[in-house]
Amino acid sequence: MSVEIRDPRLAAVVGPEGAFERIATGCLFTEGPLWHPRDQYLLWSDMPGDHLRRWSAQDGVTTFRKPCNMSNGLAWDRQGRLLACEHASSQVTRTEADGRITPLATHYQGKQLNSPNDIVCAADGGIYFSDPPYGRAEYYGVKRDQELSFQGVYRVGADPQSPILLADDFDRPNGLCFSPDGRRLFVNDTARQHIRVFDVRADGAISGGRVWAETVGEGPGAPDGMKLDSAGHVYCCGPGGIHVFTPEARCLGVIHVPEYTANMAWGDADYRSLYVTASTSVYRLRVLVPGLPAL
Numbered sequence: 010m011s012v013e014i015r016d017p018r019l020a021a022v023v024g025p026e027g028a029f030e031r032i033a034t035g036c037l038f039t040e041g042p043l044w045h046p047r048d049q050y051l052l053w054s055d056m057p058g059d060h061l062r063r064w065s066a067q068d069g070v071t072t073f074r075k076p077c078n079m080s081n082g083l084a085w086d087r088q089g090r091l092l093a094c095e096h097a098s099s100q101v102t103r104t105e106a107d108g109r110i111t112p113l114a115t116h117y118q119g120k121q122l123n124s125p126n127d128i129v130c131a132a133d134g135g136i137y138f139s140d141p142p143y144g145r146a147e148y149y150g151v152k153r154d155q156e157l158s159f160q161g162v163y164r165v166g167a168d169p170q171s172p173i174l175l176a177d178d179f180d181r182p183n184g185l186c187f188s189p190d191g192r193r194l195f196v197n198d199t200a201r202q203h204i205r206v207f208d209v210r211a212d213g214a215i216s217g218g219r220v221w222a223e224t225v226g227e228g229p230g231a232p233d234g235m236k237l238d239s240a241g242h243v244y245c246c247g248p249g250g251i252h253v254f255t256p257e258a259r260c261l262g263v264i265h266v267p268e269y270t271a272n273m274a275w276g277d278a279d280y281r282s283l284y285v286t287a288s289t290s291v292y293r294l295r296v297l298v299p300g301l302p303a304l
Contacts, residue, residue: 010294011265013226013249019261022242022253024297029267031290033062033070038149039286040234041094041127043083044276046302051276053286054080056096056149064291078102079150081143082127082272085304087134094125096144097151101125101136101165101172113165114138114172120156122172127184127234127272132191135213136165137175139182139196162196164213175215176207184235184245184272189301195221197232197245204232204245204254222258224248228265234272234286238300244283246270251285266292275300 010026012019033039037057044051050065052073061077064070074080078095086092091104092113099122101114113136116122124144129137141160144150160179163172176182180200187194187209194215197204203223207215224232224247233246241256251264251273268287276282280299285292 013263013265014261015263016255016259016261018255019253022238022240022261022296022298023264024295027295029285029292029294031267031292032064032284034290036060036062036289036291038271038288039291040081040271041083042234042272042274042284042286042291043085043091044274044284044303045085046304047089049278051274051284051291052083052091053284053291054083054093056081056144059097061093079144082125082138084128084130084136086130086136087132087304089304092128092130092136094128094138096124096149099124099144100169101128101138112169114163114169116170117157117161117163117172117174119170123155123157123160124150126182129185129187131187131209131213133213137185137194138163138165138172139179139185141179141181141183141199143181162215173213176218178218183233186235186237186243189237189239189241195235195237195243197224197235199231199233202231202247204235204243222254222260224252225260226252226263229269233270236273236275236300238275238296238298239280240298242298244273246272251283264294274303 036055041054061074063073079097082094123142206221226248228249243254
């Protein structure tokens with residue numbers, strides 16, 4: 010592992026320089042990693058391959074779903090059901106216990122969503138997602154014109170055709186995650202190269218939205234997947250790899266990943282493994298400060 014150290018405190022968070030373990034390769038573009046805490050397996054999306062894969066230490070790499078409507082971001086709801094952002098269908102879906110797929114968000118004010126990208130479930134069960142237009146481009150989705158005139162962040166509502174618009178002043182909203190206490194929502198903007206933070210109100214709405222941090226550095230990459238650890242450190246994709254920020258928005262450094270990095274997820278029984286989706290491969294990196302469970 011190669012690390013750009015910007016603050017010596019990084020060593021106490023990430024640990025001494027360890028090695029990335031490649032657990033899968035041969036994909037077209039990996040995204041949406043998600044760990045299942047009870048059954049100890051990892052899911053991830055390969056959007057151009059239209060393939061949702063599964064990995065476990067026991068079974069290795071297997072197919073979870075193919076085709077998968079070119080799924081991107083994945084999450085569990087509070088009942089342990091799979092939530093998926095689908096590029097090809099421009100919708101958010103939930104997989105029921107019997108395998109049926111239920112649309113949760115499809116349109117806004119009569120117009121099809123752009124292409125739901127990343128997704129997170131709040132402690133109260135509220136489902137939040139970002140909606141940039143990446144899934145309307147060739148390779149990463151199905152090429153077609155955008156119906157909405159903006160790129161928003163939403164919360165799922167009672168009607169799939171009426172998600173609740175929370176913010177519409179992004180260029181390319183992408184990764185999002187809650188603070189450990191659930192009172193703040195972090196959302197990054199790929200095009201503007203920064204992370205914003207919102208206050209979460211009791212009714213699930215958000216307010217504020219100031220720029221919290223910028224991802225500054227050399228090398229390929231931009232804000233994309235984003236996760237918090239148990240101490241409140243923010244891990245966010247950015248130039249050169251994965252940027253690690255303190256809860257006060259100080260960048261401790263950048264973890265350089267062997268391939269262009271899109272997303273990450275905490276996993277293993279102790280949540281000290283960072284599973285990274287990076288272009289054609291999925292990597293695992295052991296760190297010192299545990300992450301947060303996705304369920």
